[in-house]
Structure formats: structure tokens, C-alpha cells
Amino acid sequence: MIKGLKICGISDPKTLNYILNHRHKPSMIGFITNYEKSRRFIEYGKLKRLINIDKKNVNFVSVLVSPKDEILEKIKNLNFDYYQLYDVDPKRTEEIKSKYKIKIITAITVSSKDDVIKYKDYLDTSDVILFDSKGYHKSESFDHKLLDIVPNEINKMIAGNIQIDDISNFKNKDFAIDLSGSLEDEYGKKDINKIDKLLNLFAKV
Numbered sequence: 684m685i686k687g688l689k690i691c692g693i694s695d696p697k698t699l700n701y702i703l704n705h706r707h708k709p710s711m712i713g714f715i716t717n718y719e720k721s722r723r724f725i726e727y728g729k730l731k732r733l734i735n736i737d738k739k740n741v742n743f744v745s746v747l748v749s750p751k752d753e754i755l756e757k758i759k760n761l762n763f764d765y766y767q768l769y770d771v772d773p774k775r776t777e778e779i780k781s782k783y784k785i786k787i788i789t790a791i792t793v794s795s796k797d798d799v800i801k802y803k804d805y806l807d808t809s810d811v812i813l814f815d816s817k818g819y820h821k822s823e824s825f826d827h828k829l830l831d832i833v834p835n836e837i838n839k840m841i842a843g844n845i846q847i848d849d850i851s852n853f854k855n856k857d858f859a860i861d862l863s864g865s866l867e868d869e870y871g872k873k874d875i876n877k878i879d880k881l882l883n884l885f886a887k888v
Contacts, residue, residue: 685850687859688885689713689840690866690878691746692723696733698873703739705879707886710859713744713767717754722871723863727757734762744788747771750779759783767813776808786810788840792817793825799832806837813861816843830858847881854888 691713693699702712714730715723725733734743742764747754749770767788768776780787789809791801794817802812812833816825824844833839835857842861853860866881868874 685853685856685858685860685885685888686838687711687840688881689744689859689861690881691715691744691842691861691863692721692867693873694723694725694729694733695873698875698878699733699736701875702878702882703736703741705882707882708739708741709882709885711742711744711765711861713746713861713863716745716747716758717750718746718748718769730758731761736762738762738764755779755783765810769815773804773808776805780808788813790815790842793829793843796829796832799829802833802837802839811838811840811859813840813842815841815861847877847884850881850884850888 687710689711690702690709692715693712702708714725714734715721716725716730718724743762744765744767745758745763746767763785765786765788766779767790769790776787776789787809788811789805790813791798793799793814799814805812814830827841830841840859840861844864845860845862846865862881866873866877
């Protein structure tokens with residue numbers, strides 16, 4: 684059974700409110716906080732206004748790539764439940780978790796088995812291990828069969844160019860699923876119709 688659903692890269696109030704008021708809400712929504720290369724990046728002032736909202740029991744996730752102390756101090760009082768960390772070593776992850784008293788999603792980018800086994804270094808500091816592609820904001824894929832070596836008891840999530848119609852293929856898996864690029868139109872904007880399709884489909888899995 685799929686453990687949960689995360690929709691990532693939300694950047695406007697209309698889309699956010701639509702998701703939060705949907706009858707089949709996801710378990711998490713992600714916001715690109717400091718990675719300016721992504722078209723989904725949200726400038727701090729806009730981010731602060733966007734997420735100052737009733738979350739309706741949905742967890743808000745700050746997506747951070749190699750975050751410096753400056754951005755962490757800036758966002759520490761914002762309405763986030765998790766920090767999703769890319770390119771952060773185990774020691775730094777522990778420092779962030781301890782200082783900011785926040786749940787941690789450790790993102791491991793995967794292209795080989797050697798990448799996957801890095802999860803072992805983060806078990807003591809992470810609430811969720813996210814296995815993603817090497818593409819970051821480019822929504823690239825990787826071979827999900829590489830994750831077969833990860834024990835079932837590990838609280839894990841997968842990302843990496845997952846399509847809406849792939850959802851039914853994951854119904855017997857024991858991880859959460861993270862989608863972003865497949866929910867966008869040709870201009871890179873989140874598509875309400877695609878989000879609606881995803882949420883309704885997920886509710887049936």
C-alpha cells in the first residue's frame with residue numbers, strides 16, 4: 684500500500700488553495716525554498732505570504748539544496764513541518780534537525796546501487812528517506828528496482844519523473860510518492876486538471 688502522496692513545486696495561491704480544499708488531499712505539499720535554478724523556486728517574501736494559511740492537516744515541506752545558515756534562520760518561523768534536504772551530509776543534517784526542531788526528509792539522488800545504500804548514513808537523523816533522480820529540477824527518471832535492497836521498515840519516498848498513470852503500478856509498494864513535473868502544463872505551470880486527476884486516482888489505489 685502506498686504510504687502517502689506529496690505534490691511538490693507549488694508556487695501560487697490558486698493552486699495551493701485548490702489542493703487544500705480537494706476532497707482527497709495529499710499528505711504533503713513541497714515548496715522550493717532556495718534553489719533558484721528551478722522554475723518552481725519561490726522568493727522569500729512570496730513564500731512567507733503563500734504558506735501563511737490553514738494547512739488543513741497537510742504537511743508543508745521546505746525543499747532545500749545545501750542550505751546555508753542564512754536561509755535556515757530566515758525560514759525558521761515559517762509554516763513548515765519538514766525540511767527536505769539535498770546535498771547535505773549526515774553531520775550537517777543532524778545539526779539542522781537539532782537546532783530547528785524540524786522533521787527531516789533526506790533526499791538521495793540515485794543512478795546506481797552505490798547511491799541507494801547511502802540511506803544507511805542518514806537513518807538516525809531522517810524521518811523520511813527520499814530517493815530521487817540526479818536531475819533535481821529536471822524531472823528525470825531512475826530505475827526504481829534499485830530500491831529493492833531498501834528494507835520495508837524504512838520510511839521512504841520516491842520521486843523522479845513519476846507520471847500520473849504510474850500510480851496504479853505502485854499500489855503494492857511500501858513508500859510514499861512525490862510528483863511535480865508530471866502535474867505541469869507545457870509552460871511549466873501546475874495544471875489543476877492534472878492535479879485533480881492525480882488526487883482522485885490516488886484515492887482509489
